[in-house]
Amino acid sequence: MSELAENAAASGEAPTSFGAGILKRADLLVGGGVLALMMTLVMPLPPWVLDSLLTFNIAFSLLMLLVTINVRDAAELSAFPTILLFGTLMRLGLNVASTRLILSGGDAGSVISAFGAYVVRDNIVVGLIVFLILVIIQFVVITKGAGRISEVSARFVLDAMPGKQMAIDADLNAGLIGADEARARRQAIAGEAEFYGAMDGASKFVRGDAVAGLIITSLNLVVGIAVGAAGGLDFGEAAERYSRLTIGDGLVSQIPALFVSTAAAVLSTRASGRQSLSQNLIAQIGGRPRATATVAVMIFALAWVPGMPRLPFMLLASLMLIGWQFTRGADGPRALLERAGVLEDDGPASKPADEVDPDDAAKQAEEQEILELLSVDRISLEIGYRLIPLVQDKQGTGILDHVANLRKRIAGTQGLVLPPVRVKDNVRLEPGAYRIVIGGDEVARGVIEAGSYLAMDGGQTTGKVKGKETIDPAFGLPAWWVSASDRDEAEILGYTVIDSTSVLVTHLSEVLRAHLGDILSRDDVKDLVENVKRVAPAVVEEVVPDRVGYGLLQQVLRNLLREGAPIRNMPAILEALADQSERTKDVDALTEGVRQRLGRSLCEQHADADGILHAVTLDPDVEARIAHAVGSGGPAENEAQSAPIGPAWLRELVERVEGSMSEASRGGREVVLLVRSNVRRFVSELVRASLPKVAVLSYGEVTAAGSIETQKIVRMDDDPS
Incomplete structure (x- = not known):
């Protein structure tokens, strides 16, 4: 329980x-x-059932009116368009049922008879005029106005949707909001658009209901008199009986319809707020006590005009003075709501501009500026003023849109959710320059020509392009900036043409991929572990934090990311650490153990479409010499293997590896450097400085590979040391 x-x-x-x-x-x-x-549209109803349904219809309509008055946001009552449809169907069904009773037996129940007798009394003409006035009020004034407001509101809400979506994306990429808040705001915008679109269509139901009620009433009156006259009643008696029943039936239908149409109009015209409509109305009207006192004095003066009835004027002036007494001292609706204690806390209350102390404002601005100087963005992109138009555009191809897609790609491939990238202008940069900052430190910069295109030579060009010679900032390759008019010509000549925004974002992507290990924080590691806990709680409880703390786990994950190894399979990583952590706490040794566990993923990452892994290997004597030098090769078998290695020998080795990798990768194939497990870490660190794009794998990591093709073998024929 x-x-x-x-x-x-x-x-x-x-x-x-x-x-x-x-x-x-x-x-x-x-x-x-x-x-x-x-x-009810086809079945006859007894009078007592019709009385019950008519009573329910009146109560339901009043309930809808009061609910719409008390909602704080129109979207809170998202089911209202459907309620309008059901309410219209109910009134039409009751109209059909009452018409059947009126025309068949001249008895439509107590509710209709009571309404007709109360309104008509002794004058049928007055009753008809009152009914027609109600119909005109609903049809011409309320229903038509509500329909027009719904139509305009729907149009403006739909037109504003793209701007609101772009604002949410900008706040998300700038780090002002989180992913959950952005998702909630998008859902709220979509719900608002759906609501006003549905209200635009539902208003037609109310209009049609008014027309149908007028037609049904006319038929009841004319046909009822004819049926009564044909049934033996004289014309006067038939006219009186059926006129009363018709007017009562019309009033019972039109009064609830008037309530519902008024509710629809209230819902369409109200603005969003944290208080109900009633509280806002009283606060906004009574929040200006000077106006109330002025009107009270004027009404009091009108009471003394000759011929005017003094009692109502004096009574109204007294009531307004009482209201002024209660609201005296309030300056605006907010102050009145605060005094009443109904103002909800929606953030820090801001004073009106004329009440803000200039000294206080200056101090607050200074403190805010100091606090901003203390904060460090994890990732930021600073741009010159000419690049500001590239940040966001209506086509969805701006920097912010590319950054959002980049974060999704890195999360899908590497398993790390990047923190939001803050894009801001920097007046100290050149107009077309930008720089990439990670943790407050600049890691890369470049210059692009906004509005131009970068033409890159892919090796199959047939001529010289006209443009400004430059260097591709992402890969360091020769390129040319060409104008939009020369873009087609460059493509015809065989150049790869890229717009300036894509050039900047590609550079940003390459830089971020190269620094994923530096970006990873302990909070990120904790989030990754919490995600694993939902799918594999046992391994998390076994490893973290008792056997492997967040700091040690962060170092292992950083080592993996720095060499391009994905960390998506966190359960497998934690299982490998659980097996290795009992024997050693060395970060590099733990990393190598995890890499072997992720061997299949590493092979798939570097294999071609046929599953073949193309590799360049080292000569066994070279591997043995390196292993002996780093202390992981055991006793040397011969003098050559035990000879020391110096900087010149290592430099020569790197050059030969670079040459072999260049030859093996001709034709666009991806090639890895394959070495023994005990020297992989040393060779990777040695090669990474000159060849950061080369992946160094060990034989223990490629056991799951489908097929391995050795393209080149690196040998050291001479000994420059």
Whole structure:
């Protein structure tokens, strides 16, 4: 039993299971109600049933009116367009049922008779005029106005959707909001658009209901008099009886319809706020006590005009003075709401501009500036003023859109969710320059020509392009900036043409991929572990934090990311650490053990479309010499293997590796450097400085590879040391 049920039982009250049961069976209840509404169109109803349904219709309409007055946001009542449809069907069904009773027997129940007798009394003409006035008010004023407001609101909401979506994306990429808040704001915008679009269509139901009510009333009056005259009544008696019934039937239908159409108009015209409509109305009207006092004095003066009735004027002036007394001292609606204690906390209250102390404002601005200087963005992109138009555009191809896609790609391939990239202008940069900053330190910069295109020679060009010679900032290759008019010519000549925004984002992508290890923080590691805990709680409880702390795990993951190894399979990484951590706490040794566990992923990452891994290997004597030098090769078999290695020998080795990799990768194939496990770490660090794009794998990591093709073998024929 829940705590709520226990408290209810202790207090002698019944648990709230009845309401829960209604909600669980809501689909059945609503479906049955709609079916019953449809049956009223074809089935005759007894007068007492019609009385009950008419009473329910009046109560339901009043409920809708009061609910719309008390909602704080129109979107809170998103089901209102559907409610309008059901309400229209219910009134039409009741009209058909009452018409059947009126024309068949001249008796439509007590409710219709009471309405007709009360309004008509002794004058049928007055009753008809009152009914027609109600119809005109609903049809011409309220229904038509509500329909127009719904139409305009829907148009403006739909037109504003792209701008709101771009604003959310900008806040998300700037780090002002999180992914969950951005998702909630997008859902709110979509719900708002759907609501106003549905209200635009639902307003047609109200208009059609008014027209149908007028037609049905006319038919009841004309045909009823004819049926009564044909049934033996004289014309005067038939006119009086059926006029009363017709007017009563029309009033019973039109008054609830007037309530519902008023509710629709209120819902369409109200603005969003944290208070209900009633509170906002009273606060906004009574929040200016000077106006209330002025009007009270004027009304009091009008009471003394000769011929004017003094009592109502004096009474109204007194009431307004009482209202002024209660609101005296309030300056604006907010102050009145605060005094009443109904103002909800929606953030720091801001003073009006004329009440802000200039000294206080200056101090707050200075403190805010100091706090901003203390904050360091994890990733930021600073741009010159000419690049500002590239940040966001209507086509969705701006820097912010590319950055959002980049974060998704890195999360999908590397398994790391990048922190938001803050894009900001820097007046100290050149107009077309930009720089990439990680953790407050600049890691790369470049210059692009906004509005131009970068033409790169892919090796198959047939001529010289006209443009400004430059260097591709992402890969360091020769390129040319060409104008938009020369873009087609450059493509015809065989150049790869890229727009300036893509050039900048590609450079950003390469830089971020190269620095993923530096970007990874302990908070990121904790988030990764929490995600694993949801799918593999056992391994997390075994490893983190008792055997492997967050700091040690962060170092292992950083080593993996720095060499391009993905960390998506966190359960496998933690399992490997669980097996290795009992024998050693050395970060490099743990990293090598994890890499062997991720061997299949590493092979798939570097294999071609046929699953073949193309590799360049080292001569066994070279590997043995390196292993002996780093202390992982055991006793040397010969003098050559035990000879020391110096800087010149290592430099020569790197040059030969670079040459072999260049020859093996001709034709666009991806090639890895394959070495023994005990020297992989040393060779990787040695090669990475000159060849950062080369992946160094060990034989233990490629056991899961489908096929390995050795393209070149690096040998050291001479000994420059």
